[in-house]
Structures are given as C-alpha cells and as structure tokens.
Amino acid sequence: MPLTDQPTADVAVEGGIDRRRFLTYLVAAPTLAVAVRYGLGADTAFAAIPGTPEPADFQDLGDILILGAKATESMLIQLEMDAKGNVSCALPREEAGQGITTAVTMLIADELDLPMSKVKVTLADARPELLTGQLTGGSNTIRSVYEPVRMAAATMRGTLLAAAAQQLATQVEGLTALDGVITATDGRTVTYADLSSLAADPALFSGSAQPKAKADLTIVGRPQNRVDARAMVTGAFKYTNDLDPVPGALRAMVRRPPTIRGRVDRILNEAAVRALPGVVDLAIVDLSVGAIGDDPVSPRSTGVAVVAKTFGQALDAKEALEVSWLAGPVDPKETDATLRAKLKGIQLPFLTPVVPLVTQAVEGEFYWHFASHAPLETNTAIADVRADGADIWSGTKVPVVAQQTIENEIGVPTKMHVVQGGGSFGRRLFFDGALEAARISKAVGKPVKVMMTRIDDMRHGRARAASLNHIRMTYAAGNVLSMEQRVASVETDFRHGLGEAITAAGSQLNVPAAAVPVSLGGSASFAQTVFLTTVNSPYRFGVTNQLLNELPTTFNTASWRSVYSASARGCEEIMVDELAKAMGKDPAAFRMEFLTDARQRAVLKKVMDLGQWGRAMPRGTAQGIAFHQEYKSMTACLVEIDATNKLDPRVTRATIAADYGLPINPRGLEAQLLGGLTDAISTTLRAGLHLKDGGFLEGSYSQFHYAKQADSPPKVDIFVFPETTGEPGGAGELGVPAAVGAVANAYARATGTKPRSFPIIFPVDFEPFTTGTGSTRVNPR
Amino acid sequence: MPKYSFMLNGKKVDVDAPSDLSVLWALRDKLGVTGPKYGCGINVCKACTSHLDGQEFNPCVTNVEDVAGRKVTTIEGLADGDVLHPVQQAWLEQDVAQCGFCQPGQIMAAVALLKRTKNPTDADIDAIENVCRCGTYFRVRTAIKSAAAKMAASPATTKVVSGSAVPVTTAGASLPTTGATATAAVTGAVALGAAAVVKAMGEQGSAEPA
Numbered sequence: 005m006p007l008t009d010q011p012t013a014d015v016a017v018e019g020g021i022d023r024r025r026f027l028t029y030l031v032a033a034p035t036l037a038v039a040v041r042y043g044l045g046a047d048t049a050f051a052a053i054p055g056t057p058e059p060a061d062f063q064d065l066g067d068i069l070i071l072g073a074k075a076t077e078s079m080l081i082q083l084e085m086d087a088k089g090n091v092s093c094a095l096p097r098e099e100a101g102q103g104i105t106t107a108v109t110m111l112i113a114d115e116l117d118l119p120m121s122k123v124k125v126t127l128a129d130a131r132p133e134l135l136t137g138q139l140t141g142g143s144n145t146i147r148s149v150y151e152p153v154r155m156a157a158a159t160m161r162g163t164l165l166a167a168a169a170q171q172l173a174t175q176v177e178g179l180t181a182l183d184g185v186i187t188a189t190d191g192r193t194v195t196y197a198d199l200s201s202l203a204a205d206p207a208l209f210s211g212s213a214q215p216k217a218k219a220d221l222t223i224v225g226r227p228q229n230r231v232d233a234r235a236m237v238t239g240a241f242k243y244t245n246d247l248d249p250v251p252g253a254l255r256a257m258v259r260r261p262p263t264i265r266g267r268v269d270r271i272l273n274e275a276a277v278r279a280l281p282g283v284v285d286l287a288i289v290d291l292s293v294g295a296i297g298d299d300p301v302s303p304r305s306t307g308v309a310v311v312a313k314t315f316g317q318a319l320d321a322k323e324a325l326e327v328s329w330l331a332g333p334v335d336p337k338e339t340d341a342t343l344r345a346k347l348k349g350i351q352l353p354f355l356t357p358v359v360p361l362v363t364q365a366v367e368g369e370f371y372w373h374f375a376s377h378a379p380l381e382t383n384t385a386i387a388d389v390r391a392d393g394a395d396i397w398s399g400t401k402v403p404v405v406a407q408q409t410i411e412n413e414i415g416v417p418t419k420m421h422v423v424q425g426g427g428s429f430g431r432r433l434f435f436d437g438a439l440e441a442a443r444i445s446k447a448v449g450k451p452v453k454v455m456m457t458r459i460d461d462m463r464h465g466r467a468r469a470a471s472l473n474h475i476r477m478t479y480a481a482g483n484v485l486s487m488e489q490r491v492a493s494v495e496t497d498f499r500h501g502l503g504e505a506i507t508a509a510g511s512q513l514n515v516p517a518a519a520v521p522v523s524l525g526g527s528a529s530f531a532q533t534v535f536l537t538t539v540n541s542p543y544r545f546g547v548t549n550q551l552l553n554e555l556p557t558t559f560n561t562a563s564w565r566s567v568y569s570a571s572a573r574g575c576e577e578i579m580v581d582e583l584a585k586a587m588g589k590d591p592a593a594f595r596m597e598f599l600t601d602a603r604q605r606a607v608l609k610k611v612m613d614l615g616q617w618g619r620a621m622p623r624g625t626a627q628g629i630a631f632h633q634e635y636k637s638m639t640a641c642l643v644e645i646d647a648t649n650k651l652d653p654r655v656t657r658a659t660i661a662a663d664y665g666l667p668i669n670p671r672g673l674e675a676q677l678l679g680g681l682t683d684a685i686s687t688t689l690r691a692g693l694h695l696k697d698g699g700f701l702e703g704s705y706s707q708f709h710y711a712k713q714a715d716s717p718p719k720v721d722i723f724v725f726p727e728t729t730g731e732p733g734g735a736g737e738l739g740v741p742a743a744v745g746a747v748a749n750a751y752a753r754a755t756g757t758k759p760r761s762f763p764i765i766f767p768v769d770f771e772p773f774t775t776g777t778g779s780t781r782v783n784p785r
Numbered sequence: 786m787p788k789y790s791f792m793l794n795g796k797k798v799d800v801d802a803p804s805d806l807s808v809l810w811a812l813r814d815k816l817g818v819t820g821p822k823y824g825c826g827i828n829v830c831k832a833c834t835s836h837l838d839g840q841e842f843n844p845c846v847t848n849v850e851d852v853a854g855r856k857v858t859t860i861e862g863l864a865d866g867d868v869l870h871p872v873q874q875a876w877l878e879q880d881v882a883q884c885g886f887c888q889p890g891q892i893m894a895a896v897a898l899l900k901r902t903k904n905p906t907d908a909d910i911d912a913i914e915n916v917c918r919c920g921t922y923f924r925v926r927t928a929i930k931s932a933a934a935k936m937a938a939s940p941a942t943t944k945v946v947s948g949s950a951v952p953v954t955t956a957g958a959s960l961p962t963t964g965a966t967a968t969a970a971v972t973g974a975v976a977l978g979a980a981a982v983v984k985a986m987g988e989q990g991s992a993e994p995a
Binding site (some may be wrong): 099101102103133194229232233234235238239241242243245255281314315316319378379380381382396425426427428443457458484486604617671675678679680681682683686702705707710711712713714716717718720 | 803806810813814815817818819821822823824825826827829830832848858859863864869873876877878880881882883884885886887888889892907909910912913914915916917918920921922923924925926956961
C-alpha cells in the first residue's frame with residue numbers, strides 16, 4: 005500500500021471523533037516511536053445529526069468521555085518498536101477481562117503487517133497529562149482508541165516503508181510488507197528489525213499515513229483468542245496480589261466498622277493484638293474515597309489496619325481486635341422496605357394523562373435491590389510510601405484521579421502503576437484499595453500489600469444502587485401513545501473522575517438543558533447526564549420521556565455494568581411484553597412493529613430465527629425476548645426458561661445477536677455477551693444484597709447468589725453481525741439489559757406472573773456472618 | 786514452630802508453620818506459588834481449587850498439617866513444562882478466560898472431574914461449583930466436553946503439545962469468521978437440581994509465630 009504524504013483523510017465519522025483532529029508525531033528515540041494525539045481547537049467534533057427525541061440518540065456517554073479526553077494536549081497512544089522489530093504500546097486503559105488488550109493488539113498488528121505475537125500491549129501507568137483521558141468506563145475503550153491506534157500504526161508502517169526505500173535505494177511505491185519483512189519489486193528484502201533505528205531519523209518522517217482500507221485487513225474482524233490466555237491457564241498470570249514489586253512488603257488487612265462507613269471510637273485491646281504472632285503494627289486509617297458525605301459535617305469513615313508478616317496473621321489479628329465503634333451515616337433501622345418507601349417519595353410524576361374510554365394503559369412499578377459488583381479479585385493494592393516518593397500498584401480504571409488524590413494526601417510525588425484486574429464490572433472505578441494501602445504504608449512507614457476480605461468487599465465495598473422504576477404506557481386503536489418512565493434511585497456515586505470527564509466535555513455537550521428536569525448540582529447533575537445519555541427507548545412509543553431522580557444517600561455505590569440501563573431498560577422490556585399482551589400481539593412481532601429502523605429489526609429477526617421464536621414449549625417452560633441498544637451498538641436476546649418449579653427456575657437456552665457497527669474481535673464480543681447474559685440471569689433471578697439494620701446481610705458467594713455452572717444455560721448461540729456502520733460501537737455493557745428483559749419475560753410467561761421485584765427469587769436462605777467468623781460485624785444477627 | 790514437608794508440583798518442600806496455617810497462605814505467602822487465588826477464604830468461590838493426592842481440594846480451608854507427606858498439585862504443576870494438559874489446551878481453544886482470576890480453579894476442578902468421569906454429562910458439569918464472576922460458564926462447559934473428547938481420542942497420551950509461546954494469537958484463520966454463528970451446541974441431560982445452599986463456614990484465618 006502506498007505511503008501517503010497528505011494529511012489524513014478528511015472523513016467525518018458519524019457521531020464519533022473527526023479523524024482530522026488526530027495528529028501523528030515522531031517521538032525522539034533511538035528506535036522508531038510514533039504517537040498520536042487529539043488535535044487542538046474548539047471545533048465541534050461531531051457530525052450534525054438532525055434532532056432526535058432523546059439525548060442518547062445523538063450523543064451517548066461514550067461520546068462524552070471521548071470528547072472529554074479530547075481536551076488533552078498529550079499523546080494518547082504511543083507505539084514503540086524495539087531493535088528486534090517488536091512493537092509495544094502501553095494502553096492508557098484498564099484491562100479487567102474485557103479483552104481490550106487483545107483487540108488493540110489486533111488493530112496494531114493488522115495495520116503494521118506484523119503477526120500478533122510481535123505486538124505487546126501493556127497497561128500504562130497513570131499519565132496525569134491525559135487529564136480525564138485515562139478513564140476506563142462507559143464502554144469507551146475501543147471507541148476512543150480505534151482511530152488513534154490505527155493512525156499511529158499506519159504512520160509507523162509508512163515510516164518503515166520510507167526507511168526501506170532509502171535502505172534499498174528504491175521508491176516507496178512497489179514495496180510490500182508482510183510479517184515484518186518489506187520486499188522490493190526485485191525481490192530484495194529488509195526486516196523491520198533492520199530498519200528500527202534508521203526509521204527513527206526525523207528526516208524520513210513524512211507525517212500521518214492513512215490506515216488500511218478494510219478490504220486489506222486480515223486480522224481485524226476475524227475471531228481471535230485472548231493474548232493473555234496462556235498465562236492465565238497455566239497460573240503464571242500475575243494479579244496485584246501475586247506481584248512482589250517491593251521485596252519485604254508486609255501484609256495488611258483492615259478491621260472495618262460494623263455499620264457502613266462507621267468510625268473507630270477506640271481500640272480496646274491494642275496491646276494484646278500487638279502481641280499476636282507476626283503482628284508488626286496497628287494503625288487507625290481513613291477508609292473513605294470520594295464517598296458521598298465526605299465533608300467536615302460528616303466525619304470520615306475509619307477502620308483499624310493490622311500490619312503483619314503474612315495475610316493469615318493479619319486476618320487473625322484483625323479478627324482478634326476489640327474496637328469500640330461510632331455509628332455510620334446510614335440509618336441503623338434502614339431496610340429494603342424503608343428505603344423503598346423513601347424512593348417512592350422522590351419519584352417524579354407522570355406528565356401524560358390517561359383519558360378513560362379513549363386511552364388504555366399498562367403500568368408497573370419495579371424494585372431493584374442492591375447488587376454487589378463482586379469481582380473475584382477483592383480490592384487489593386500494594387503501596388510503598390517513602391519520604392521522597394511513593395509507588396502504588398493496583399487494578400484501577402481511574403489511575404490519574406487515584407494518583408492525584410493519593411499524592412495530594414500523602415504529600416510526596418506518587419506513581420500509580422496500573423495492574424490488570426481480576427474483574428471489575430464498575431467496581432474498579434473506585435480506587436479505595438489503592439488509597440487505603442497508601443494511607444497504611446504512610447502510617448506505618450513500611451511498604452504494604454493490602455487485601456479486602458470477601459465479606460468486607462461485599463458489605464463495605466461498592467454496590468449497584470437500589471432503585472424503583474415506575475413505567476406507564478398508554479395506547480389506543482393499535483397505536484402506542486406514550487411511554488413514561490420514572491426512575492427513583494439511591495444515588496450512584498460518580499465521584500471518581502467521571503464528573504471531571506463530563507465537565508471537561510463541558511460546553512460541547514449536546515444534552516439539551518430542558519431535558520434535565522432537576523438540577524441538583526454536583527454529582528446529581530452528572531447522574532442526570534449519564535442517565536440521559538445511556539437510557540433511551542428504542543421504540544416508536546409516541547410521547548416518550550424517561551426521568552431520573554436520586555435519593556442523596558450515604559451508601560457506597562458505583563456504576564455497575566450498564567449503569568442505569570440493566571434495571572431501567574430491563575423494566576421497559578418487561579412492560580413491552582405486557583403492552584403487547586394487552587394489545588393482543590405477539591411480543592416479538594410487536595417489537596418488530598415498533599422498532600424504528602432496519603438495523604434494529606435485522607438484529608431482532610436474527611435471534612427469532614436462530615432461537616426458533618414461537619416454537620412449542622412444554623408447560624412450565626417458556627421463551628422470552630428483548631432488545632437493547634446503547635453506545636451505537638444493539639442486541640437482542642431470546643432465552644428459554646424452565647420454571648416448572650417457580651422457586652427454582654433455570655435458563656436452559658439462550659440466543660443472542662448483536663450489531664456493533666464494526667466488530668474488531670467477534671470472539672471477544674461473544675465473550676462479553678456471554679458475560680452480560682450471566683450477569684442478567686444472576687441479578688434477575690437470584691443475586692442481590694438484602695438491606696437490614698442499615699447494612700447488607702450477604703458476605704460471600706454462598707449468600708450473594710451470583711450464577712454458578714448449574715444456573716447457566718447448557719446451550720448458548722451468539723451471532724455477531726459483520727460490519728454495518730463502519731464504526732465500532734460500545735461492547736462491554738451492551739449485553740446486560742436485553743438479557744435482563746428476556747429472562748424476566750420468559751419467567752413471566754412460564755409462570756403466569758408479573759415480576760416486580762428483583763432478584764425474583766430472593767429469600768434469606770443463609771445465616772449471616774457475625775463477628776468471629778470473619779465478619780466485621782459486632783452485632784449478631 | 787513445627788516444620789511440615791510435602792510434595793508440591795513434584796518437588797519436596799518444607800514449610801515452617803503452625804499446624805493450622807491454611808495451605809492457601811502457605812502456598813502464596815511462604816512458597817511463592819500464586820496460581821491458587823483467594824476469592825472468599827471459606828471454600829465457596831473455589832478459586833484456590835488444587836489437587837491433593839490427585840483429588841480436588843481447597844487450600845483455603847485445609848490446614849498445612851493435613852497435607853504433610855502428601856502430594857499437592859496446583860495449576861502450576863498441571864502442564865509438563867511447555868506441554869499443556871489437554872484441559873488447559875481446551876481452555877485456550879475455547880478462549881474461556883475473561884479476567885482469568887477463577888480459571889486456575891476451574892481448570893483444576895475440570896481435571897478432577899475428568900479423572901472421575903471420562904465422559905461427563907451436563908449434570909456432572911453442573912456439579913462444579915467454582916464461581917466465575919465474568920460468567921464464562923458456557924465456554925467452561927464446552928471446553929470440558931472438548932477436553933473429554935480429546936482425552937478419549939488419545940487415551941495413551943494425557944498431554945498434548947501446545948503451539949508456540951503465544952499459540953492463541955495465530956489461531957484466527959481456522960476459526961469461524963464474522964457472520965458465522967459461533968455455536969457450540971451442548972447436548973445431554975439438563976440438571977434442574979435444587980440450588981445447593983452451601984453451609985457458610987467461618988472465614989479461615991491462620992496464624993503463625995513471629
């Protein structure tokens with residue numbers, strides 16, 4: 005492919021970043037290094053799209069995060085080639101199972117004509133110069149790096165071709181590259197390794213090269229396995245707790261208060277605990293990070309850190325502590341019932357009247373219990389705080405905010421090292437583990453490795469906020485006249501830097517002010533922005549409005565995969581089934597009729613065909629179907645459930661189709677859909693947190709019933725559409741909401757019930773942990 | 786402090802530890818073997834699943850004195866050098882891992898199952914209780930069946946040769962391309978057994994003299 009010396013193609017990507025705004029640089033280095041950054045200037049970067057009824061149609065959260073990152077003047081993506089012709093890229097994102105390092109490896113290898121084994125993608129340390137551009141969330145990774153990665157790789161390739169032309173004393177035209185070898189028309193060859201130093205010569209650099217035409221790609225769009233899989237299946241892969249970057253680091257665990265965000269009054273048996281085997285030190289530490297209510301009026305949550313030689317000793321000593329505690333900010337009488345009543349009290353009213361005799365309505369109110377993120381790797385971090393500086397290692401999606409917060413607090417230059425995480429699902433948007441580790445290391449003056457117990461992670465970590473959804477749909481004469489949805493939710497805490505990202509996008513936001521019904525300022529307005537840019541009805545339901553109101557609260561919450569959509573869109577999909585039934589229509593045919601475009605209908609039709617929609621099902625079993633679109637991707641899910649025993653249902657089969665616009669790695673996308681399906685089965689049927697006496701009862705996987713193999717369907721078919729729009733849409737969160745709707749609808753049809761509270765099957769079928777058995781609770785239950 | 790000796794992945798190791806130190810912390814904090822993970826400490830997530838004399842066991846709830854003189858195999862000891870166990874190979878081919886944290890335990894549980902049952906049914910596979918929070922269960926199921934088929938096809942060979950150091954990255958060409966349905970229909974009996982309510986035990990701490 006010829007090298008272009010023209011500026012990059014002047015192609016506006018619909019709803020995305022204009023490619024003109026990426027600038028490519030040669031980085032001064034002994035071997036070839038190329039970087040890409042967003043261009044400067046305040047030009048509107050988005051293609052104008054005619055007015056649409058809802059904000060998420062023309063600008064979603066992913067767009068905002070990308071736009072926020074655009075403010076940075078620094079190099080977003082940098083590729084380096086070593087003397088052996090291997091290419092490396094430190095990706096400024098967190099990998100925690102999404103497969104982003106594999107997808108980026110594919111993009112680089114394909115553009116550079118290298119095998120994937122010659123490309124190494126690692127995770128970048130915190131890069132403060134990126135400002136808000138290093139946040140992993142909103143399904144934005146591939147959407148935000150797709151263009152700059154390709155630009156950087158294409159430019160590196162172009163520079164190598166120029167170097168080859170010089171080396172071989174020929175023209176660039178006619179040179180071909182394959183597997184890191186450049187061949188001239190006369191058959192002479194030169195390798196990337198041979199050229200790695202020569203190509204670093206600025207005289208050879210002729211600016212940005214154009215990425216390959218899609219027809220020339222051989223890796224992208226084809227299923228690839230994970231680049232890190234071999235290390236994972238051999239046990240060689242290192243998560244934070246497996247690292248030993250500071251030899252001699254001590255192990256620390258924290259005794260946490262019996263109530264959420266309670267405080268230490270005093271330690272009652274300090275001398276006795278200090279005398280326990282292996283115990284090195286104790287320290288009362290601040291446990292809060294960006295938590296709601298962190299102000300002088302509401303003192304910070306605290307706990308007691310026990311520093312010992314091994315985790316076993318730290319754990320035993322933590323349990324042996326006797327502490328007098330002060331109450332936390334959560335009402336000690338709070339239960340799901342009292343909380344639900346409060347949510348009911350803040351629910352905004354519907355606007356559209358139901359006129360008797362003229363219009364009819366279906367209506368439903370849905371309560372969603374709290375849900376733990378419960379990544380299998382509990383919150384873990386390593387901190388080495390010294391007099392002259394600090395190094396922190398942890399899996400975090402917001403390393404810049406984490407580094408700055410820690411640096412400001414401990415007062416020495418700090419480096420935040422990003423470690424691949426053992427799951428996240430939104431949990432690692434908060435960096436409480438890193439902050440606690442830094443505080444403990446500073447307090448005891450030694451390097452420490454800190455780990456949360458599972459019980460603490462479930463009770464004192466972050467959770468998806470409980471919410472109450474109220475939906476009313478009106479119809480008359482075969483038409484749907486209105487769809488109104490009111491979400492009253494416990495506040496979702498966005499104080500981890502998402503607010504800064506939204507602010508950074510600032511005046512370029514297209515969210516109409518009128519669409520924001522309540523302006524509460526602070527985190528609340530960010531919440532409105534997130535809600536309005538992610539939750540939207542895909543159907544032609546006439547007057548449509550969906551509004552959020554949040555209960556300012558003191559729980560530790562965080563975005564949970566698909567944030568508001570799993571519950572809000574899941575509920576809408578349940579009501580769509582009930583509306584179809586009221587109007588005498590088949591649920592799938594009804595959706596087909598009321599979806600708005602051919603792309604949506606193709607996705608729905610695919611699952612209907614593959615999943616054999618409408619096939620005869622035995623009594624007590626049923627199919628359920630639902631649709632969801634978000635971040636410029638769309639999906640439909642069809643499940644079959646066996647609910648012969650209403651209290652012990654099992655999803656027996658699932659069929660999923662998804663259109664991502666431009667699939668980079670179909671196999672990775674299928675994995676994300678499979679994960680979304682399992683999340684939906686779990687949180688719809690059995691997995692939630694009971695709120696009682698101001699705290700959560702669940703403390704482990706024997707109590708928080710996230711699906712196991714026996715809850716998982718033995719037959720799953722997933723279809724990823726080939727390229728449709730030419731632009732990669734969001735992937736990580738897409739799979740949850742449609743699967744929630746499909747599972748709930750299948751259960752409703754199999755049992756003849758109307759699910760209204762989730763998880764549907766939610767007994768307290770366990771004895772909650774108490775003190776002395778690993779729990780941090782002092783009040784026996 | 787007592788000293789305990791046992792065979793760890795084919796090598797004799799000695800640990801100075803109190804008798805009730807859990808094997809998980811002995812492995813991780815004293816012997817530097819980090820494949821077995823902490824996920825709960827009370828034998829419900831099973832991320833630490835390993836083998837004791839060839840049978841699966843959970844190091845988080847096993848005291849070090851109970852493994853003295855016995856053979857402990859962790860995920861690190863499953864492959865024969867660069868030659869992966871067929872179950873590991875199946876895990877690569879099915880691209881099972883997402884975050885990967887639970888997968889050493891899932892693999893060790895699958896290997897133990899295949900030792901007991903050469904051709905496991907869906908109900909047999911359903912009995913594996915290892916939690917995968919990424920929800921990879923269907924691929925786990927597919928990989929177990931694939932491994933069973935491999936092992937049945939070459940019963941004399943329990944190990945297969947893996948590819949290059951990064952074998953999975955070049956596998957794309959042989960896989961179905963976009964647009965094809967990625968189906969791995971799994972047949973067999975579907976167990977609808979009652980959800981097993983695991984009796985929650987106390988979190989196992991461990992102590993050792995300084």
